[in-house]
């Protein structure tokens with residue numbers, strides 16, 4: 001199917017003053033005609049559109065990847081590990097959104113890692129960029145139709161749990177979907193059973209075997225004291241949280257907070273992928289009032305910490321992928 005667009009005000013600027021699309025177009029000049037969808041009428045992408053994007057990637061790369069990776073802010077180096085990479089700029093993929101956030105390059109990288117076939121998003125889509133959640137997580141469905149069975153979702157996050165230090169890694173074992181509390185979901189709109197059920201269950205969303213394997217790997221790497229297992233929550237952003245919000249999240253049992261990942265995990269579980277996710281703690285969140293400037297999160301710090309810790313994150317991911325690959329060989 002050609003001629004599809006999601007017309008809901010994603011004519012955003014990329015931060016350099018270049019507007020990548022106007023009047024709700026996705027800014028592609030690939031000759032695709034516009035169809036008559038709006039976010040209000042139908043925020044989802046038809047199956048055939050996802051299929052067309054997946055075909056573009058599998059034919060263009062000559063691969064059907066088994067593992068999908070989403071690189072968090074400043075964690076794009078996860079995709080740089082991929083061997084014999086075939087690179088697809090988001091702007092050149094039909095009907096794909098574009099990345100607008102610093103630290104999110106906007107490329108899909110397909111190749112092999114530790115013997116496994118993988119595809120990695122070097123740049124994810126966030127709700128605060130102006131994309132509806134279904135659009136933010138649409139690439140997860142593309143991954144599914146490319147053949148992906150495992151989703152590795154990574155993010156940079158603020159540590160709310162007082163035991164967490166900057167640079168620690170929190171393996172996600174659950175989440176609190178704050179956007180869901182507000183009535184928003186990537187699964188809103190008509191359900192296509194070819195992806196999954198109308199009412200998916202989300203208990204056990206985070207694969208326990210993969211968490212346990214990651215803990216073993218962290219021990220072998222000698223970083224077990226920097227590894228935690230905890231609960232992540234996604235807020236809409238782009239502002240960081242107030243002290244009162246952080247206090248409330250802590251009372252709800254949240255250990256780390258960010259602005260992503262949850263809708264990707266929901267979409268992945270809906271279509272029955274196995275999920276592994278972690279947060280790199282890039283800043284400590286204050287849960288008490290003070291005059292300290294240090295308490296204010298900022299994206300430069302987030303990126304700097306991610307850069308400093310990319311080696312450990314890369315090793316954790318590549319060793320876990322190796323285990324998956326060896327177990328299935």
Ligand SMILES: O=P(O)(O)O[C@H]1O[C@H](CO)[C@@H](O)[C@H]1O
Pocket residue numbers: 071072073074101124126154155156157237258259260261298299302
């Ligand atoms: O979740 P990722 O994409 O890693 O990015 C995190 O870092 C940014 C804020 O610094 C937000 O986008 C937040 O979600």
Ligand code: HPA
Pocket residue numbers: 156157158159240241257258259282283285297302
């Ligand atoms: O403190 C934070 N809050 C929300 N998102 C984030 N991403 C990195 N750090 C943070």
